[in-house]
Amino acid sequence: MTPSMSRRLVTGGICSTMLLTALVGTGANAAPAQAEPAPVPQLEHLDRGLVAATTDDGVYLSWRLLAGEVTGADADRQHGPEFVVSRDGEPIATVTDSTNLLDPNGTETSTYTVSTAVDGRTVSTSDEVMPWAQGHYDLPLNRPEGGVTPAGESYTYSANDMSVGDVDGDGEYEYIVKWDPSNSKDVSQVGYTGPVYLDAYELDGTQLWRLDLGPNIRAGAHYTQFLVYDFDGDGRSEVMLKTAPGTSTTSHTADGAGQAEYISMPAEDVQAGYSHDDYRLSAEDYYEHVVEMFQGWTEHPEVVAGSWPATLEEAFGIEPRYDYPLSAADARELADYFIDVYAPSRSERNQLRDFEGFVLSGPEYLTVFDGATGAELDTVRYQPGRHDDGLMWGDYAMSRIEPGNRVDRFLSGVAYLDGTHPSAVFARGYYTRSTIATYDWDGESIQQQWLVDSGWTPMSNPFDDSPHGVDGTDPEYGSITTQGFHSLSAADVDGDGRHEIIYGSATIDDDGSLLYSSFDTLPEESADPGAEARLGHGDAMHVTDIDPNRPGLEIYTVHEGAAWAPYGYALRDAATGEVLYGAYSGQDTGRGMVGDVDRTTPGLETWAWDLRSADGALLADAAPGTNQSIHWAADGSTQQVHGAQEETPTIEDWENGTLLVAEGTRTNNDTKGNPSLVADIFGDWREELLVRTGDSDAIRIYLSTEVTDMALTTLMHDVQYRAEVARQQTAYNQPSWPSYYLASDMDVRDVPTPAVWLPGALEDLATAVDSAIAAGQVDRPAAAQLGNAVSAAQRHLDAGRHEQAARAADRFVRALERSIDKGWLSADAAARLGYLIQGLGQR
Template sequence: MAQQLSFEPELYTTPRDAWEKDKDSATKWNLWTTDKDAAKKWTGGTVFRSPSVSKDRTSNEEGAPMLHTVLTGIPDGSYTVTVKFGRGLGFSRDGGVTWTNLISSGGSVGNMTVSGGSLELWFDDRFADKKSPGNCYFDCIYLTPVKAAAPEVASAAVFTADFEGSIETSGFSWWSRDNKGSAAVCADAHKGSQAIKISSDGEKDWAFSSGTMIRVKPGTFYKVSAWVKTDNPKMLNVQISSRGQGKVLTWDIGTGKKFTSDGAWTLIESTAEIPQGCDEIYVRLTGNGKMDIVADDITLAPTAPPPPKVKKPLTRGFAEQRIVEKMSRSLIAIARNSDIYLNWRLLKDDPDSIAFNIYRIPNNSAPVLLTKTPLIETTDFIDREPVPEASYRVVAVIGGKETDSADTTGYIAKAGEPYLSIRTGTKFQKAGIADLNGDGVYDYVVKQPNVNYVDPCIACDYWKKSTNTYKIEAYLADGKQLWQYDLGWSIELGIWYSPYVVFDFDGDGKAEVAVKTGEGDPRDPDGAVRSGKEYISILDGMTGKEVTRADWPTRDELGDYNYFSRNQIGVAYLDGKTPCLIVARGTYTFMKVDAYQFHGGKLTKLWAWNTDDEGPQARLYRGQGQHNMHAADVDDDGRDEVILGSCVLDDNGEGLWSTGLGHCDHAYVGDIDPARPGLEIYYAIEPKKQSNGMCLADARTGKIIWGYDKPTTHIHSTGFVGDIDPKHPGMECYSGERDDPLRRLWSATGNVIADEKTFNKGLDLRAVYWDADPQREIFTGGALRKFDGSAVYEKIRGSQVAWADVVGDWREEMIVSDGEFLLIYATAIPASDRRVCLMQDPIYRIDVAHQAMGYPQVPTTSYCLSAVTTKSGKPVVSMRIDAINGTTETKGSLTIAKPAGSDGNAVTVMLTADNARVAPEKTTISIDPGKSVVMPFTLTLPRKPALFGQKNGILVTARITDGGREANASATAIIEDAPLAQAAMVNASAFVSETGASVKKRDDKIGSSGQSISHWDVQGHRISWELTVPSDGKYLVVVRYCTEQPALRKVSVDGAAPTMMTFQPTGGFSSEANNWKHAPFADERGRPTIFSLTAGKHTITMENESGSMNVNYIAVISEKDAGQ
C-alpha cells in the first residue's frame, strides 16, 4: 500500500496573525501546546483551538479568522483527503464561498487531484456541534494515495523516422527565419543506409519539423529520442511540440539537447507529460545560426511516468540569526526659503514610546535644545530661526531620558536645491546602495560610463560592438571616492553582461560587491564575447580588491549568443538568516541558477538548479525569466523564495511553481491587494497571449487571481506597481504594449482605473513616496505629481537611476546621474505621521539591491502603507486638485481617513492657497473612527494665467485637526497651457512645403487641439505654413509645441533672414496634456519678436537645427492681446 502523508496545519497555514500561541481569544485561534497529555491527544502535541461556537457562524469574519492552508511538496496524483478535527470545523475548496461541516463526513474531504505539488484548502470555526457546543479543533491533515490506473497508450502511438527513403516520404519539412539553409538525406547513417543532414548558413533560428501527428491524451507521458552528431552542439534541440484542436499550443513541452562537441553519434532523450488541452504531438529539430548536423533514428513513443523527484534538503547558511544592516538615524537638513527642514529615521526596533529631541549646534558653540517637549508624532522638525553654518543633532528619548542613540549632520541642502550631491566626474548607469564602512549610513557603488548596448540579440540588430569598458566605482556618503575596478574587455557594454549587487553577505557590518567578471580579452573578431572564463567575484567594499571568486554558470545548454548572454545577480535569505548570493543565466529558454553563501572569505555553493531539474514539468519553467529578479518569503515559512519571473524557486533550490505564461518583461511582488491573505505578484507578459498578458497571481501558489481577458502582443519594459490612487485600496498596477497604444492602470482587484486615453505614461512609470500621505507621487512631465496631475515638486534634473528610502524619514529619495554628479533628491514637505524606515522591509531592501542590475524597477513592500494605521493616531490625508485650463477656477478634494479606535467624529479642516482663494477656508466634518470621507473644495484665481512665461502652479495646503492630533496635506494645482480659443492659426499638419525629411501627422497626442506633427528630429528638415492674418497690425507668431529636451529651430516670416530660436523643454512629448506650451518667435536672447503684418496670407518657416519637438499649431496674436 502507498505511504500515507500527514501534515501539521500550523506549518502550512496563513495568515500568521490569525492565532496566538497558548492564548484563548474571542477573535483568534489558540495554537494550543499546553493541553494535558497533548502529545497523546494531538499529532505533534499541538492543535488549533477556536473560540467557543454556540451557533453556526453566518460569515467568515465571525469568531476566529478563516485559515488558508496550502500543503506543498506533494507528489502529483490523486489522494483521499481526511482531517483530524473536533466539533464543527468547516471546510472549503473555493476560498470560503461554500462550506462543509466535517461532522457530516467524519472528517473525510473526499478524493482530490494534486498538480504542481501543492493542495489548497480553507478551514473555519464555522459550525456549532449541536450535541456538545464548544471549541472547534483542527489537528492534522492526511493524504492517502489513490492507486492509479496504468498509463493509457493511444493507438498508433509510436512514431519513428529512419530516413531510409526521401525527405518527402519522411514527412519532415524545413523552415528558417531568414530563408537560408536546407535539409537532405545523406549516407552518413547511425543505423541503416541513410540519415538526414541539416545545413544552416543563416544567422537566425530554424526548424526541421515532422508532419506526422500522434494522438494523445492529457496526463500521459511520452519520450522523444534521436541520434545526432554535430560539431556545434549548443544550438541543437530535439523537441516535442503540442497541438490542440488543430492549433499549436506550445512549441516545446519536452526538449532533449546535445552538449558534446566531438562529432560522434550521441543519443538525445527527453520525457514530457501531455498538458491539458493537448490532443496531438509531433517532433521538431530546432537550432539557431550556422551549423551542420546529422540526425537519424528519431523516435516518439509513450513511456511510464518518471519517479518522483528526490526532495532537496533545506538550505542552511552560516548565520545563527538574521543578518541585518546597522542603521543610523540618517538625519538630513534641507534649507527652505526662510527655515530649515529636518527629518530622520524611525527604526523597527524602536519602542512605541520613543521620542526625540533636536539640538542646533552653532559653529564652535554649545548645542541649543530646539524642542520644547520630545517629538513623538513625527520624525521631522522645522527650525524657523536657523543660524548660518550650524549643524543639527537628533537624540532619542526613552522613558523621559535621553539615550546614547543620536545622529549629527553637518550638511544642509541649499534652498531651492533639495538634494545631496557626490561628485562622480561622469554620468553613470547603475548605483548599488549599501553601507561600505559600517557607520550606518548608505554609500554608493556606481557603474560607468552610462552606456547600454541594450540587447545581446545580434540578429535583431540591437547589439553594438563595445568601444569602452565598464568601471565600478565606490563612494562614501561624504563624497570620498574609495576605488575603481575596471571590468575589462571580457564584459561587454550592456546590463545583461555586467550585473552586480552590493550587500553585506558575510554579516561583518560592511557591504561587499558581487559582480560578474572574466579574464583577458576573449572578444571574437566582431567584438562579441562568446567564450572565455567567467566568474562571480566578491570585491571588498572598502578597497575594491577581489576577495574570492567562483565559476559563473556555464554557457552550455543555452543555445546561441543571444540566450547565453543574459545574466543576473540577486540576494535572498534562503534560510531566513543568511543573505545568500543568487547567480542566474538565461531568460528566454534554458535557465540556470546557482546559490552561494560568502563566509570566511570564501564562496560556498548551497545548491544549483536548471530547467531540466523539473523533469516532465520542465516545460513550465523553460523561458519563464524576467528582466530583473525578486526574493520574498512567498509561502510564509520564514525563508525567501527566488522569483525568477513567471516561475518561482523554493528556498531549497527546487521549482515551487510556474504560471507557464512565459517570459515577463516586468513582475512585482508585495502585498498588492491587502484585502487578500499573503503576497501577490503582478505580471506583464512579453509573448503573445490570448489572455492574462497582464495579470495578478497568488505568490504562494502561482494561481491567477485576475487578468486581462483580451489578446496582447508584447507587453513591454518596466511598467509599475504602487499605491498612487487613494480612491482604490491597495497598490495599482500599470503596463502597456510596445507597438500599440494600449495602456492599462489596474486596481489591486483587477478593475480598470484608466487606459491609454486617460493615463498614458509611456512604459516606464516611476514614483516615490514624497509628500505626507501614504500614496506615491509619480514622475511625469519632468515633475513629481499626484495621480490627478497636480504637481508636488517640479525641479528635478538628471537621469533617474534608483528610488529608495536612503536618508531621513520613511519618504523616498530619487538618485539621479546629472553630468558629473550623483544627486540624491529628498523631500522638504513636513510629515503627518511617522513610519519605520522602508529599507528595513525585507522585500523592499532586496528590491533596492537589485536596482544595480537588470531593468530598473521601483521597489515594493511586504505591506501596503495605506492599509496600515500608524501609531500616532493622526488622520491619514491625501489631496488632489484638477488642473487649471484656461479658466480662473478649478476643483479639488481631500480624502481623510480617521484611524480606528480614535475618539469622537468631529474633524476640523483649514485650507489655504498661495495667491488664490480656496473655499471653504475652514469647516468641520464628521468622520466615524475607521472610516474615510472625501471633502470637495474650490480654488479660484484672481485673474486668468498669462499666456507666456513660467507657470508654477498654485500651492494649496490643508491642516486637519482631530482632537489634539494634527495632520497636513498639500498639492499644487497645475496651470495648463490651454489651447487658444480665439486666434488666427494654422494646424501644424497643414503645412504647404516640407524638405529634408518627413514628419508624421498624429491624431493620438494627448492634449493636442486637433492634429499635431511628430518625428521632426532630422537636422535641416524644413517646414513652411501659410497663415491668414485678419487685419493690419503688430503681432507675435506663437507656436504650441512640446519636447523633452531643448530644440533649436531657424525661424522666419515671409522669407526674412532666419533667427535661431531655442524651444525650451516642456516635460515630455505629450504623454499628458500639460506637456504642451506656447512660445512666441523670439531672438537669440529669448526676447519675443513683434512683427508688423498686413491683412492676408503670410508664410511661416521653421528649420530643424537640432533636437526633436512635436507641434500642434502656429498662431498670430496681436501685441495688445499678448500683453506685450
C-alpha cells in the same frame, strides 16, 4: 532611572538566549529547543540618518526610526523613543509623534543634531548636519576618461545604475556607481563596447576604489548585475558580481590612486593558456569561429544523438553536396553560404559579416570584493558557464540570428533563503534554458548553495526552430523556461519566514525546489485557442501586498507573448501563482506598474494600458507612467518618476500633478528612463531620488521636504525592501517594494514590528562600554564583565563565528541585568547600554 526601567530596555532587546539561538542555529552542545524559533534576518546597523534641507518655510529635517526602537503603534505611526532636535547646540523641539520637523527659524548656516531620549535621559546623539540648498545634494563623481574601440569608434562615459551599502561599518551608506560607455549595447546589438567601471564613494565624494571589468565583459543592461550587501554579517557590505580575465581593481587613497591589480585566475586556467588578454571577436574572428563550428558538426552531441540534422545542408534546407566531417575548404564554403545567403534569407537584420565585439569564449568568474577597499576576496567560476556561443540556447534558431544573445542574459538579487542570512542570487538565461544559482559568503570563501537548471530546450534544428515556450529537459524545472523576466524578486510568499525567489512567471522555494510555474488557457482570440500556455516572459514585475483585503502578497506582471500568451497583464496570488485577474492583449505588453495613485480606492492600483483597482475593477482608461515609482508624498501614496533620454526627470502625482522638476539631471537606460537609484537612504520612511547630473560630474540626491505625521521604521529595515534595493540595479530596473501594504489608507498597526539582527551595532555597544568605563560610570566588577562580554562578541563576529558572538552578547545581557541590580552602573550608563543592546534588534 530605576533598575526596573533599565531591565525593560535590556529584556526588550534581541539578545535573549532563545532568540540568539534562532539567529545562528542550534550548536552541537546547545540544549534542544522546545519549538523551532522564527528566523530573524540579519540587516545593517544604521545611524540616525539625519538630513536637513532649506525650504521657503524654513529648514526641513528628517531622520530614521530604527528597527530596534519600535515600542508599539497606532493607526498612523509606530512609536519609539523621544527625539530631541537641537539647532546650533540648543534644543528647539522634542518630537514624539513623527521623525521629521520643519524649523521655521532655521537658516542655511544652521547646524542640527537629533538626540534619542529614554525616560528623559539622552542615550544617543546624531552627527551634526547642515541644510542642503534647494532640497538636494550633489555627490561629486570622478568620471572616467573615454576611449576608442578596436574598430576606431570613440566613446565617453555616463553614470548609470547605483547601489548603496555600509562598506566600512560606520552606520552611513556608501555609494557604488556603475559607469556605462556611450557605446553600451543590448545583447542583440553588434559592435564593440568600452569597458564597464564600478566606483565606490563616500557621501562627500571621496573615492574609495574603482573596478575596471575589462574588455571581456560587454557593456549593457543585461551583462553586469552587481550586488552590494553585507553577506557575511560582519557589519560591512561586500560587492559581488560576474567578472572575467582582464578585470582589475584600483584602490584610492588620500595620496591618489593605487596600482591596478587583476583578479586572480584559477591555476587550471593559467595552465590552459588563458590570460588577461582581450577575448572579443572581430568580424574575421567570428567567421573563423563559424568555420570551426561547422568542421566539428558531426561531433556535436546533439548530432551524434540524432536530435539534430546529420548535415548542415539538411539544417539549411539545401541539396547535399559535402562529405563529413567537413574539410576546411568545405567548411568555409558552407560558412559563406550561411553568412551571406541563409542568414539574410531569415531576416534582413542578419548581417553576420559585421558581427564583432562579442565575447563567446574564455573563462567566466564570480568575484566578491571588499566594499571598503575594492580588494578581491574570492573568485570562483560563474555557474553555469556559457557552454557555447548560443547555439544550444536557441540564438541561431529564430528568424533573427543573434549569437551571444540568449546565452548572455544575466540577473542578480539577494534572498534570505534561511530567513536569517542573505544569499546572493545569480541567474543566466530566461528565454530558453533558464538557470538560477545561489551563493553564500562566509567571510572567507564563496559557497554555492543550490543551482536550478531547466535543462536545454530541445530543438529539431538549431538553425530553424522555435525554442521559446518549450519545456526544458529537467523533470522538475523544465517548465520555468521562457518564464523569467528582466529582473527577479525575493519575498516570503508562503509565510514561513524564508524568502522565495520570484522568477517572473515562476517561483522557486527557499530550498531550491519549484514552488510553481504559472500557466493558463489561451483565449479564443489567441493563436491557439484552448491550449495551456505559460504566462511567459515580460519586462516588469512587482511583488508586495497589493490587495490588503486578501491574505499574503500578490505579484503583478506584464507579458510579451502577444497572441501566444494568456494575458497581457496579470495579478497573481504570490503563494500559489493563481491568476486573480488579468486581460489578454494579443501584443507585446512592455510596461506595467502598481501603486497607490487613487487615494479614494482601497488597495494598490495596477496599470498597463488602463488603471485597475486591487480587485480588478476598471478605474480609468488612461494610466500613470511606468518608468519608475517613488514614495515621495507625506501620506504614503505612490508617485511616478517621468523622463527618459534627454528629458528632464520629474516626479508626478496622478492626482496632484508635478511635485518635483529635477533640473539639470538625466535618467538612464535609454527609453527605460530609470533614475540611478530610488531608495530610502536618509531620513524617514520616504524614498530619495538619485539621478545623474547632465555632465555626470555628480549624482544629485533629492529629498522630499513635505512634513509627514506618518512614522515608520526606515524601509531599509524591512528585509524584503532591503533585498529589493540591492537588486534594483539589475537589467530593467524595477521599484523596491516592502513586505507590507504601504499606502495612504494603511493602518500602521498592521505593519509588523521589524524582527531583525543588526550585528554592526556591536561596535557602537563596545564603544559605549569603553566610554562609560573611562568616565567612571561603571564599577570595577561590571567593567570587567561587560567589557569582556562585548569584546568577545565583537571578536567572534569579526571572525565569522556568529554562534559564539551571539552567546557572548547573551552574556552581556546577563551581566548588564546583574550590574543594574547591584547598582554597579550610573543611571545614565544603564540607560545608554540598555538602549544599545536593544538596538541589536527586536522581536
